[in-house]
Amino acid sequence: MLEKIFDPQSAEPRLYVAWEKAGAFRPDVNPDGAPYTIVIPPPNVTGSLHMGHALNNTLQDVLCRFERMRGRAVLWQPGTDHAGIATQMVVERQLNERQQKRTDFSRDEFIQKVWEWRHESGGAIINQLKRLGASCDWSRERFTMGDNGEPDDQMVRAVMKVFVDLYNGGLIYRAKRLVNWDPHFQTAISDLEVENKDVPGHMWHFKYPLAGGETYEYVEKDEDGNETLRETRDYISIATTRPETMLGDGAVAVHPKDERYAPIVGKLCEIPVGPKEHRRLIPIITDDYPDPEFGSGAVKITGAHDFNDYQVAKRGDIPMYRLMDWKGALRNDGQPYAEEAQKAQALLSETGTPDENYVDAINLVPDEYRGLDRFEARKRVVADIDADGLMIMVEDKKIMQPFGDRSGVVIEPMLTDQWFADAKTLAEPAIKAVEEGKTRFVPENWTKTYYQWMRNIEPWCISRQLWWGHRIPAWYGPDGHIYVAESEEEATKMAIAKYTQEGYSLEEINDMRRHEHGAAPLLHQDEDVLDTWFSSGLWPFSTLGWPDASEGEGDKANLVNKHYPTTVLVTAFDIIFFWVARMMMQGIHFMKDVPFHDVYIHALVLDEKGQKMSKSKGNVIDPLGLIDKYGADPLRFTLAAMAAQGRNIRLSEQRIEGYRNFSTKLWNAARFVEMNECAVDPDFDPSKANETLNKWIIHELRACVAETTEALEGYRFNDAAGAIYRFTWNTFCDWHLEFAKPILQGTDGPAKAETRAATAFVLDEILKLLHPFMPYITEELWGARADRDAHLIVTSWPTAAGLPLSEEAAAEMNSVIDLITEIRSVRQTVDLPAGEKFPMLYIEDGSAIGKCLATHSDLIERLARLDSVKTIAEADAPKGVALVSGGSTFVLDVAGSVDLAAVTKRLEKEVTKAEKEISVIDKKLGNPKFVDKAPQEVVDEQKERRAGYAEQREKLAAALTRLSG
């Protein structure tokens, strides 16, 4: 016996364990099936399940369960991401709680601590995914750093091989370039990890005096060439939002066509800050970058601290002076300012590209500013210039400022040595693959976003100055030569070979080693680690066993051949650039094929007000809390039902409650079926049903199967969920079970037996269709209803082809439904007491409904609360409450008085409606253009509709005369 209600708390863990134990999550439950593969977007090990995860994984699980039931060899490959910065942060925070710092430990010790954390509490999110019901093959769980991060671990080897191969192919290189520097974490970050935000700021206008007190005529003209301003100036006006970077200016640039400054191009001007006796002079140059219309038209060029200036400086061989240290404070190294400034001044007389390392060593921060934080330095610079009388004005202005997405601090463009991947080259085949349709975005419009980004891609900075991550497999020799190899051993071999070839003896090589590092190895490894996304980009093949050679299907560990390319990637749009693009680039390069055929981009889950959920806003809805409260099934169903393509999801708890009610409805339906002894009959053949009722429900089931299946095939989760919801509640429960009651409680043996079997059958099919969305309750019912050979999770998905069409039965039952609905409606209009029963008379008119009326009189009487249903000739029809359904007229033989005015009003309203429709259609049909140009079928359809309404109008009119007085 089924319990009165379903208890998710106790059932969910039990069922989940049973599935795992049965091996249901492994692809070999369907050993002969075609592969169906999804790699999970690996959540951060530090993560805990949020609503986005819940949606993302629900959709993946729906697909996996659906395809598994369809017989595919489904591999849902799970795992987690080592998430460089995030994880390092978590462990550092723990140290802080114990009054310790990361730097209290050696790098090895710290990394050891991170591994300890990872093994103890990392991966809590995996258990949370299990609570959601995710049917991942956990036996294959992977971590982007491997089991222990050791060089022989396959996940690590994959990363090393990729780096080395790309390096050898010239697609990875080391260079000094301007990068986004996060002063909090003291590492470079990629463009994508920077959030540009509008913040209130200032724009200061300063005078840069011309060298030697020179003057020029400054003239401004309007559009017609008339002079609007003329004055003699001994300065050039410069605007900046970042005065502290003035110290590193290498030039002032103006547009070549800007006549105002033509007289002074090529001359020198003075940076108006720093000790007066050592003020630096910089040249006034031309470049296309400055916009004459903006500000004064003159731009200071600080190549080491601004991305635009960097480009100008590169074009013009302007030295780029780095002003800050890794913490974003003004530099405190090198010689006193006077000497350093002199070095810079000396560069002025040189031509050609300045040596970048020489320039980088120059510290142009005046002694009194050294060591100041950049924002403090800004205040000081402004105050000093102002005191000097060289500030023209300051405006308040909204400025775009870059922030680190993790640290929240202002990002500093910084000139540093970093490793870069040649994204432009890697992107080409990745763009082509989408153009050729090898990978398809669903919904389609995301392809544009993908193209836009890929076509404008910049070199990808892949090095990070962190401790936690894949260490870059590059080693430096005593002479600074770089050896890139998959292991230190190999790099050392390369180095020895190189030095031997250069004529050094083994003795001398050993000397080099001693000289450079005492007893240390010959080489020292690059201190940096790789961007987390560098390894995440390999996820679709590294998790499947690459780079180990695939030994065919017998090799369980290596499924690359069988499961790459994967079938579909399910993710949110905010990760297209970070992750999808990188997987495309790396996947195509190394596997010679796209990583996935489809990319399904789903919505973002927002709160009820349409705001992004975030901890800081405090509007986060915790999915685990909802699972505790309602169970996993209602949450999953809600997310799937709301996952319409291309829309955001505003989640409200009411909605979840509604779908919890749905699961209760299903549960109660199953209880009803059980009580009525509708046992599962394995021999039941739906195509052999005789009873109209059963033929009808199977016909309707067929439509639902088709609709659900097609929707899932097209990633239309909401349509699929809607179809099964409506069929279950509005067709099966509301009508079929009600119709079945008189038969199940009646005495007609064969009809009862067939209805029992058919009802049991349809319920089983509902469980199947619903299983991908609500796996727990359906599995529970499946197991409770009969002794089965297999769990529902591995039971075959229904096919429409396996179910018969029964148009006639469908028409018949639907007309009965219409009639009952009409009677109920009339009863309420006339305010007939719900408990009272009356006879109903059908006025014989030879219609279809009349022919089947007797067959279904039991149903009609019961559901419409009638005494009896009788057929009489029109002439014998008494007066009474008349109603029209299906083109026939019926009379409720009501004893006593009823609210006749209400019935009259109701009928008249229906007449009006019919007349209105008729007149609209007549207008159309009367329009020769319509009749000529519209497709014949549309015209015919309108004619049929007109006829229908015309008949309806007549019957209604006749019914009006039947009302008793």
Next chain:
RNA sequence: GGGCGCGUAGCUCAGCGGGAGAGCACUACGUUGACAUCGUAGGGGUCGGCAGUUCGAUCCUGCCCGCGCCCACCA
């Protein structure tokens, strides 16, 4: 500045060339031993505005108004 998207019932959203839909909320009534986490019935919308294409537009096109999001180097 470029790109994407959204304005349909009180709320959240489907539909997207020929008959305006769902869930929730609301109102009324609850009878039939699956279900009050329920049943039955009902009210409620000039489908953002204007123009165009079309025999016909909530749906296509253009413009406008309002609102989101993503990308972007204006000092």
